[in-house]
Amino acid sequence: EIVLTQSPGTQSLSPGERATLSCRASQSVTSNYLAWYQQKPGQAPRLLIYGASSRATGIPDRFSGSGSGTDFILTISRLEPEDFAVYYCQQYGTSPLTFGAGTKVDIK
Amino acid sequence: QVQLQESGPGLVKPSQTLSLTCTVSGGSITSGSFYWSWIRQPAGKGLEWIGRIWTSVSTHYNPSLQSRLTISLDTSKNQFSLKLSSVTAADTAVYYCARAVPSKALDFWGYYFDSWGQGALVTVSS
Numbered sequence: 001e002i003v004l005t006q007s008p009g010t011q012s013l014s015p016g017e018r019a020t021l022s023c024r025a026s027q028s029v030t031s032n033y034l035a036w037y038q039q040k041p042g043q044a045p046r047l048l049i050y051g052a053s054s055r056a057t058g059i060p061d062r063f064s065g066s067g068s069g070t071d072f073i074l075t076i077s078r079l080e081p082e083d084f085a086v087y088y089c090q091q092y093g094t095s096p097l098t099f100g101a102g103t104k105v106d107i108k
Numbered sequence: 109q110v111q112l113q114e115s116g117p118g119l120v121k122p123s124q125t126l127s128l129t130c131t132v133s134g135g136s137i138t139s140g141s142f143y144w145s146w147i148r149q150p151a152g153k154g155l156e157w158i159g160r161i162w163t164s165v166s167t168h169y170n171p172s173l174q175s176r177l178t179i180s181l182d183t184s185k186n187q188f189s190l191k192l193s194s195v196t197a198a199d200t201a202v203y204y205c206a207r208a209v210p211s212k213a214l215d216f217w218g219y220y221f222d223s224w225g226q227g228a229l230v231t232v233s234s
Contacts, residue, residue, distance in 0.1 A: 030213045030214055030216075030218070031211070031213050031214075031218075033211055033213060033218050033220075035220040035221075037155075037221075043226075044204055044224035044225065044226055044227055045155065045204075045221070045224060046224070047220065047221060047222045047223075050209070050211075050220045050222075051211070056222060057222075088154065088155055090155070090157075090220060090221075091218075092211065092213075092218030092219055092220050093213045093216070093218050094213070094216065094218070095168070095216055095218075096157065096170050096171060096172075097157040097170075097218065097219070098157070099154055099155040099156070099157065100154070101154045102154050
């Protein structure tokens with residue numbers, strides 16, 4: 001099974017700042033099939049990025065994904081108040097599908 | 109726009125079977141373009157993929173749950189269901205149903221989740 005390690009566990013930032021979230025896989029993610037989700041308290045996750053770098057429908061362009069192989073990054077270029085949340089990565093290139101433990105982005 | 113809604117008992121006794129149903133609106137579960145999936149999340153913890161179904165005969169389960177798990181479709185009601193047997197306290201979680209987008213990998217059809225239900229809390233307790 002592919003283990004996804006997300007870092008940092010928590011990132012404390014101010015609105016307007018840039019967030020850089022890391023997702024590292026224990027082995028190469030086939031076809032770079034890596035997705036990112038945002039989850040706010042009491043809500044279901046929301047798809048942000050799929051295929052490592054493709055934005056899902058309706059996702060603002062301040063969200064971008066990059067990386068390949070074992071190292072992936074989610075970047076939020078300028079944090080808006082609604083972006084403070086937990087972010088999860090998920091690999092879907094190999095069975096079983098796995099999620100990372102999440103990175104919380106909170107207000108500094 | 110597709111919408112998904114989970115329903116089922118919020119409390120299940122240990123050793124019994126957890127049963128949840130997901131009702132899909134705004135799209136047909138027989139369209140063939142999507143998979144229909146379950147994911148769960150214990151309180152304060154991360155997400156765990158449970159499994160998916162595509163047509164009535166194609167399923168893909170998490171190996172850690174496979175021996176206790178059944179996912180099925182009810183096309184007449186545009187619903188799909190989850191049954192997890194022999195539950196313990198470790199199965200207490202919010203259970204989400206989700207629509208999944210398939211993507212061809214080398215020898216495997218992987219998928220990511222583009223639409224989610226709001227989640228249903230299931231507590232396993234006597």
